[in-house]
Structure formats: structure tokens, C-alpha cells
Amino acid sequence: xxxxxxxxxxxxxxxxxxxxxxxxxxxxxxxxxxxxxxxxxxxxxxxxxxxxxxxxxxxxxxxxxxxxxxxxxxxxxxxxxxxxxxxxxxxxxxxxxxxxxxxxxxxxxxxxxxxxxxxxxxxxxxxxxxxxxxxxxxxxxxxxxxxxxxxxxxxxxxxxxxxxxxxxxxxxxxxxxxxxxxxxxxxxxxxxxxxxxxxxxxxxxxxxxx
Amino acid sequence: xxxxxxxxxxxxxxxxxxxxxxxxxxxxxxxxxxxxxxxxxxxxxxxxxxxxxxxxxxxxxxxxxxxxxxxxxxxxxxxxxxxxxxxxxxxxxxxxxxxxxxxxxxxxxxxxxxxxxxxxxxxxxxxxxxxxxxxxxxxxxxxxxxxxxxxxxxxxxxxxxxxxxxxxxxxxxxxxxxxxxxxxxxxxxxxxxxxxxxxxxxxxxxxxxxxxxxxxxxxxxxxxxxxxxxxxxxxxxxxxxxxxxxxxxxxxxxxxxxxxxxxxxxxxxxxxxxxxxxxxxxxxxxxxxxxxxxxxxxxxxxxxxxxxxxxxxxxxxxxxxxxxxxxxxxxxxxxxxxxxxxxxxxxxxxxxxxxxxxxxxxxxxxxxxxxxxxxxxxxxxxxxxxxxxxxxxxxxxxxxxxxxxxxxxxxxxxxxxxxxxxxxxxxxxxxxxxxxxxxxxxxxxxxxxxxxxxxxxxxxxxxxxxxxxxxxxxxxxxxxxxxxxxxxxxxxxxxxxxxxxxxxxxxxxxxxxxxxxxxxxxxxxxxxxxxxxxxxxxxxxxxxxxxxxxxxxxxxx
Numbered sequence: 001x002x003x004x005x006x007x008x009x010x011x012x013x014x015x016x017x018x019x020x021x022x023x024x025x026x027x028x029x030x031x032x033x034x035x036x037x038x039x040x041x042x043x044x045x046x047x048x049x050x051x052x053x054x055x056x057x058x059x060x061x062x063x064x065x066x067x068x069x070x071x072x073x074x075x076x077x078x079x080x081x082x083x084x085x086x087x088x089x090x091x092x093x094x095x096x097x098x099x100x101x102x103x104x105x106x107x108x109x110x111x112x113x114x115x116x117x118x119x120x121x122x123x124x125x126x127x128x129x130x131x132x133x134x135x136x137x138x139x140x141x142x143x144x145x146x147x148x149x150x151x152x153x154x155x156x157x158x159x160x161x162x163x164x165x166x167x168x169x170x171x172x173x174x175x176x177x178x179x180x181x182x183x184x185x186x187x188x189x190x191x192x193x194x195x196x197x198x199x200x201x202x203x204x205x206x207x208x209x210x
Numbered sequence: 211x212x213x214x215x216x217x218x219x220x221x222x223x224x225x226x227x228x229x230x231x232x233x234x235x236x237x238x239x240x241x242x243x244x245x246x247x248x249x250x251x252x253x254x255x256x257x258x259x260x261x262x263x264x265x266x267x268x269x270x271x272x273x274x275x276x277x278x279x280x281x282x283x284x285x286x287x288x289x290x291x292x293x294x295x296x297x298x299x300x301x302x303x304x305x306x307x308x309x310x311x312x313x314x315x316x317x318x319x320x321x322x323x324x325x326x327x328x329x330x331x332x333x334x335x336x337x338x339x340x341x342x343x344x345x346x347x348x349x350x351x352x353x354x355x356x357x358x359x360x361x362x363x364x365x366x367x368x369x370x371x372x373x374x375x376x377x378x379x380x381x382x383x384x385x386x387x388x389x390x391x392x393x394x395x396x397x398x399x400x401x402x403x404x405x406x407x408x409x410x411x412x413x414x415x416x417x418x419x420x421x422x423x424x425x426x427x428x429x430x431x432x433x434x435x436x437x438x439x440x441x442x443x444x445x446x447x448x449x450x451x452x453x454x455x456x457x458x459x460x461x462x463x464x465x466x467x468x469x470x471x472x473x474x475x476x477x478x479x480x481x482x483x484x485x486x487x488x489x490x491x492x493x494x495x496x497x498x499x500x501x502x503x504x505x506x507x508x509x510x511x512x513x514x515x516x517x518x519x520x521x522x523x524x525x526x527x528x529x530x531x532x533x534x535x536x537x538x539x540x541x542x543x544x545x546x547x548x549x550x551x552x553x554x555x556x557x558x559x560x561x562x563x564x565x566x567x568x569x570x571x572x573x574x575x576x577x578x579x580x581x582x583x584x585x586x587x588x589x590x591x592x593x594x595x596x597x598x599x600x601x602x603x604x605x606x607x608x609x610x611x612x613x614x615x616x617x618x619x620x621x622x623x624x625x626x627x628x629x630x631x632x633x634x635x636x637x638x639x640x641x642x643x644x645x646x647x648x649x650x651x652x653x654x655x656x657x658x659x660x661x662x663x664x665x666x667x668x669x670x671x672x673x674x675x676x677x678x679x680x681x682x683x684x685x686x687x688x689x690x691x692x693x694x695x696x697x698x699x700x701x702x703x704x705x706x707x708x709x710x711x712x713x714x715x716x717x718x719x720x721x722x723x724x725x726x727x728x729x730x731x732x733x734x735x736x737x738x739x740x741x742x743x744x745x746x747x748x749x750x751x752x753x754x755x756x757x758x759x760x761x762x763x764x765x766x767x
Contacts, residue, residue, distance in 0.1 A: 022552045024588050028559035031581060035566035035574070093548050115555035118562035 014059035014129045016040040019049045019075070020091070021067040025114075029062070032118055038125065046070035050078055058136065060128035061088045062121075065096050065103060065111070073103055080107070085135050087128040091116070145209035151193045159186040163199070164206040268292075273354075273375025276311075280328060280360065280368040283312035287369075296354070296376055298347025317343040317351065324356075332360045332368055341377065353381035403509040407489075410504040412436045424512055426475035437508070442471035442479045472510065481513040549595045553588040560585045609655050612764045615689055615696045616647040622660040623687065626667045630685070635671055640688040642696075647689070652696050652761040654741055659761065662734040662745070663687070666700040666757045669730065673704025673754070681753045695743075695762040703754040707747070716745070 016038055020026045026042045033040045039059070043049040046063075047070050061079075065072040076088055090111035092100045100111040109131065110124050152160060155176075162172045169187070173180040196202045268275055274292040278284045289304045303309055312321060320342035331338030337359035344352050358372020404421035408414050414432045422428055425440055432439065467485040474480065489505045564581035567574045623637055630637050641647065670685045681703035688699045707715065716735040731745070738745040738759045747757045 022556070024556035024584070024591070025552055025559075028556040028563065028584065028588075031563040031577070031584075032559045032566075034577075035563050035570065093551050114551050115558045118559055 016125050018062045019043045020064040046075035061086050063088050063090050065090045065092045065099050087132050141208050145205050148194050156186045156190040160190045164203050275373050277371045280370050283310035315344040352376050353378045403511045406508045408437050408506050442473045483511040485509045550592050553592040557585050557588045612651045613656050614648050615652045616641050618656050622663045635683045638684050638686045642689050642691050651764050653764045654761050658737045662737050665730045665734050670702030677705045695760045697760045699756050699758040701756045
């Protein structure tokens with residue numbers, strides 16, 4: 001199913017947020033992403049990023065695991081607390097493996113050891129973008145469907161539920177103890193409010209809202 | 211004697227002159243006789259004018275006067291007003307026998323004891339005196355004191371008259387005192403200190419069992435002996451001085467503490483903590499001067515165990531500090547790896563970017579210049595890190611000293627042995643005789659050289675472990691004297707070193723180990739170089755390799 005089909009327009013503005021205390025690592029990674037025109041933004045500390053972060057950021061986070069001040073793991077925890085959906089790719093130096101394992105356990109998307117294969121990094125950023133878009137669209141679509149369903153009156157909602165269960169108008173009328181004509185009115189009102197033209201679209205709305 | 215429910219119980223009450231009792235409390239002489247121990251004989255009538263006095267007396271008694279039958283539960287025929295304060299019931303409650311003394315008040319555990327006391331006294335025709343507990347109407351437990359005697363014999367039972375009073379407060383105080391005494395005794399019995407009391411002339415009065423164990427003397431051996439027999443020599447004179455200061459009031463504080471040495475019966479000396487307190491008490495023996503008696507209580511704690519624990523802790527700390535110094539090498543390697551990793555990561559990414567700019571066929575070709583420039587900067591950064599390390603190792607060279615090589619090797623062996631044990635391996639020492647080694651000391655920085663030896667032992671052990679000890683689990687540490695100095699060899703039976711790898715063996719960051727930094731041999735090599743020799747290796751005839759270097763003798767020899 002196409003996203004536009006159900007009225008969702010995804011923001012294509014995904015950015016790779018690079019957080020590393022080493023200026024050279026930041027700058028070289030920035031140059032590498034420039035070669036493939038991948039939008040990115042650099043931060044020299046976890047704190048700097050966390051101050052910038054407001055929940056609207058889309059894309060992914062490339063995060064050095066051990067930094068002075070707030071560590072990568074701490075930033076990961078803080079973002080988790082603010083219900084962030086940003087996937088995190090950790091970059092680790094030597095001897096950070098136990099920390100990387102811990103980061104993965106806490107839900108990091110991936111980790112890479114310095115120095116790394118540049119192609120690998122690019123591939124993983126793209127995977128992170130896809131994963132983030134999927135999670136976000138699933139969440140957005142659900143929210144959108146719930147918003148639309150909230151517009152229905154309770155009678156329209158009853159009719160919608162029974163219709164999407166596959167019941168015919170006649171049996172709905174019997175169940176709700178109203179006339180078939182009234183069922184038709186509720187049904188067409190509901191479809192109008194939900195911007196659905198076919199029964200199939202109604203069923204999709206039902207599925208996405210669950 | 212067994213108390214059976216008396217069939218005559220119901221007959222008791224009519225025998226009492228109720229109107230008399232109601233009106234003036236009581237006019238019965240026997241009650242007074244029993245209670246107040248007067249000698250008025252039984253059945254003597256109280257003069258009428260005495261009755262109001264007695265009534266008021268009975269009313270104000272701090273307790274309860276009574277008459278009852280000595281049978282089960284002691285049914286009361288008469289009680290005085292004091293009963294309400296004592297047990298919470300009125301006279302009529304008790305006299306009508308809706309509550310029975312034995313059944314309702316006396317604590318069940320105490321009943322048998324009370325019965326026995328009464329029976330044995332009554333049989334001898336004597337008054338009885340007994341203390342027991344009762345439960346009052348409010349469910350409160352009270353201790354009471356009862357005194358009474360048999361005054362009559364009626365229908366097969368003795369008639370008792372007597373007096374019961376509340377002694378709860380006294381009992382509680384007694385109990386508290388008993389607990390306190392028991393506690394104090396328990397403390398003295400369980401202390402780990404020797405407790406000794408002496409008189410003002412220094413003679414030992416008492417000692418506790420700990421003292422006997424600590425010193426090996428029994429009480430009879432030391433009783434009335436001067437306390438000095440327990441002290442080690444140096445403090446003997448001091449002790450007399452100390453006593454006289456005490457006795458002449460120069461030491462205002464009567465408690466004093468110090469650490470000292472004591473002497474056991476077998477003559478051995480041991481360290482103690484000594485605390486002395488003066489106890490002043492009045493003498494209770496009339497034969498003595500009724501003056502105050504000066505006594506001293508001394509507590510002596512054996513410090514032997516603590517001293518040796520302290521010594522052990524000190525040795526361990528020193529050992530640890532030493533290990534720390536030796537581990538600097540390992541720590542340095544980790545921080546070096548981090549420092550080098552950053553520029554390497556950047557170089558790699560800049561290089562990739564450059565390639566992509568060139569391949570992109572777009573107008574970004576001018577960015578290649580930028581990328582190359584930055585690669586060059588990062589390469590220099592990495593170089594600076596290595597240079598910095600080399601300077602660090604050189605700086606440490608200042609602490610050269612003259613040392614017996616065998617001594618140095620044994621020390622490092624002690625440290626490496628722990629690690630060898632963990633790996634199930636053994637380090638074999640093959641050293642020149644101590645007498646020769648002592649004659650020809652070497653000149654080196656012992657800590658740095660120990661770092662080198664430890665590092666070489668570790669490498670060797672890891673190599674042997676990686677071939678599963680195919681050729682045994684012994685690694686050898688050998689010293690040999692030659693004309694230049696002492697040659698130190700570390701001989702393993704491990705996998706050996708491939709020809710390829712041998713070429714870059716002493717270069718930084720070359721390692722065959724999964725977790726290796728490739729810094730150990732590089733740093734070791736520069737340390738040996740600073741000692742004017744070269745760290746080298748050779749393949750053994752059979753298996754494994756031998757690393758060796760020579761340390762120069764001190765110049766004077």
C-alpha cells in the first residue's frame with residue numbers, strides 16, 4: 001500500500017547526526033557523507049546534541065561511545081527517556097567492546113569499530129534511515145487513523161466496526177435495532193469523515209489504527 | 211496436701227456475721243492478730259470502742275486483709291477495702307465469691323508454689339510468707355507479697371487470715387538489678403581483654419580467665435605478686451613512677467591508656483594495649499581502716515594479631531604499588547591505541563572521500579586537495595603520539611641504580627608467578643650463584659627492566675598457551691655472566707616467530723595476538739636500548755624462541 005493512499009506525507013528530510021569529540025573524525029566523516037550528498041550535521045559532544053534535540057529530528061545518530069562529559073551510553077539513555085525513535089549507530093575505539101555490547105543490549109541499531117570501512121558506514125546509515133522511516137511512518141499512520149476515527153459519532157463508530165468485520169447492512173440494522181436506511185446514512189457519513197471511497201479502504205484504516 | 215472442692219463451701223458464708231462486716235468493716239480479732247502480729251489470742255473479742263479504729267485502719271491498709279478457707283482457689287469470706295486497689299474488684303465481688311482468688315487472680319504457674327508454702331507453714335503451725343503474681347481485673351500483672359497463718363480449722367479445712375500487698379515496683383527494681391548484675395558478669399566473662407585488679411601497692415588481686423590464657427599464669431601463681439611480673443622489662447621502673455603519680459594525685463584523670471609490652475610466664479614478650487582505671491570503694495571489713503580503699507582495674511588487649519595484620523597489609527600495599535608500576539606498560543599501550551586510532555580513522559575516511567570525489571566526475575574535484583591536505587595533517591598527528599611515547603620512556607631513564615641482578619630477577623619472578631599459576635604454568639629460574647651475583651652488581655633502572663622481563667615472560671607464556679603446551683609448561687628465566695655484564699634470557703617453548711613477522715617484530719603496532727596492541731616489544735626494545743644494549747631474539751634448537759639482552763656491570767667493578 002502506498003503511503004499517499006492513506007493520506008500520509010512523509011518528511012523526506014532525514015539527517016545523519018554525527019556526535020564525536022574528535023574534530024578530525026567528525027570532519028572526515030562529514031567529508032565522506034558530502035561525497036554522496038547525504039545531509040548531516042556535526043556535534044562535538046553528547047551534551048551539545050541533547051540540547052539541540054527536540055524530538056522533531058529524523059534520520060539517525062552516529063555516536064562515539066566514549067567521550068568526555070556525557071558518554072554515548074548516557075545520551076542513548078536520555079534519548080530513550082524522551083521516547084526518541086532515532087536509531088543509533090555507535091562508533092567505538094579499542095577496548096570499548098563491553099560498552100558496545102551494552103549499547104546493543106539497550107537497543108542500539110549497530111556499532112562499528114574505528115577505523116572502519118567507509119562503504120560499510122554509508123550502508124549502515126542508509127539502513128538506519130530506512131528503519132527510522134518505517135518506525136516513524138507506522139507511528140504516524142496509526143496516529144492519523146486514530147485522529148480520523150475520533151471524528152466519528154459513537155453510532156457511526158459502531159457501524160464502522162461492524163462493517164469492517166464484514167457484516168452486511170441488513171444484519172447491522174438488526175444488531176443495532178435500527179433501520180437499514182439509517183445504517184446506510186451512518187456508513188456513508190463515516191466513509192466521508194474517514195475519506196474512504198471503498199470498503200477495502202475502510203478495512204485498511206481499521207488495521208492501521210490497531 | 212491435696213485441695214479438693216470443699217462440700218462445705220456453701221456453708222462458709224453463713225458463719226460470717228455479715229451485718230457486722232458491712233457496718234464497720236470488721237470486728238474480728240483473728241484477722242488483726244494474723245496481720246499485725248499481735249499477741250491477742252484467738253477468739254478474744256475486740257472491745258467495742260476499738261472497732262471503729264480497726265475499721266479505719268483496715269480501710270487504709272496499703273493492701274488487702276482477708277480471711278479464707280485453705281482449699282482449692284481459696285474462697286474468700288472476708289476481704290478489706292484494699293481489695294479494689296489491689297485487684298480491681300469490690301469487696302462484694304470477692305466475698306460473694308463471684309471471683310475466686312486462686313482461679314481468677316493467681317497466675318497459674320505460681321499456684322503450686324503458693325500452695326506448697328502455705329501447707330508447709332500450716333503443718334508446722336507457723337505463719338507463711340510468699341511472693342507471687344496475680345492478674346488484675348484490667349489484665350495487669352502485679353507482684354504481691356502475702357503473709358498469713360491458719361487461725362481455725364473448720365469442716366476439714368484450715369481457715370486462713372492474712373494480708374496481701376502490691377510489691378510490683380520493688381520486684382521490677384529487683385529484676386532490673388539482677389539483669390544488670392548478670393549482664394556485667396557476662397561482659398567480664400566474654401571480653402577478649404585480660405582484666406586484672408590490683409591494690410594500691412601494685413599487688414594483683416584478681417585476674418579473669420583471659421588473663422590466664424594470655425600470660426600462662428594461674429591465679430594462685432600471681433595472687434599478691436606485684437603487677438610488674440607481667441610487664442616486659444623496659445616499663446618496670448616507669449610503672450612504679452606511674453603508680454606513685456596516681457597515688458599522689460598528680461594524675462588528675464584516673465583512667466589512662468597506652469601501648470606497652472608484656473611478658474608471658476614463658477618469658478616471651480608481646481605487644482599490648484593497656485588501659486588502667488582507678489576504682490575507689492569504701493571498705494566493708496571492720497578490721498581495716500574505714501578509709502577509702504584504692505584499687506586499680508587494668509584491661510590488657512593482646513596486639514600480636516593486629517600487629518601482624520598491619521604488617522601484612524603494609525607488605526601487600528607495597529606489592530600492589532609495585533605491580534602498578536609494572537603495569538604502566540599495559541595501560542600505556544591502551545591509551546596509545548586510542549590516541550593513534552583517532553587519526554587513523556580520520557585518515558581512512560579522508561582518503562575514501564578523496565577517491566569518491568575523483569570518481570564522481572562532478573565539479574567536486576577541487577575537494578580532493580582538501581582531503582589530501584587533511585590526511586597529511588592526521589598522519590603527522592599519529593607520528594607525534596609515537597614520538598611522545600618514546601620521550602616518555604627516555605624520561606624514565608633517570609633512576610638508574612646499582613643492584614644485585616639475582617635480587618631483581620627474584621622480585622619479578624614473584625610477580626610473574628601469580629600469572630603463571632593462573633595459566634597453569636611454571637617459571638624455571640636458572641641463575642648464576644647468589645655469591646657471584648652479589649659481587650658483581652649491575653647498573654640499571656630496576657622498574658623498567660622488570661617491566662621488560664615481565665613483558666617478555668607474558669609473551670612467552672601466551673605463545674606456549676597458544677600451542678596448548680605441546681612442549682611442556684615451563685618457561686625459563688636465565689642469567690649468565692660474561693665480560694660485559696649479565697645476560698638475561700627468557701626461553702619459551704611456544705609457537706615461535708615467523709620469518710615475515712620477525713622483520714617488524716620490534717616495530718610499534720605489530721602484533722600476532724588478537725588482543726595485542728603491538729606496543730610491548732617496541733617499548734621493551736627502547737628500554738633496553740636506553741641501557742646501552744639491544745633486545746634480540748633467536749630461535750631455539752628444538753622449539754620456541756629466546757629473547758635476551760645484557761645489562762652492564764656497575765663501572766667500579
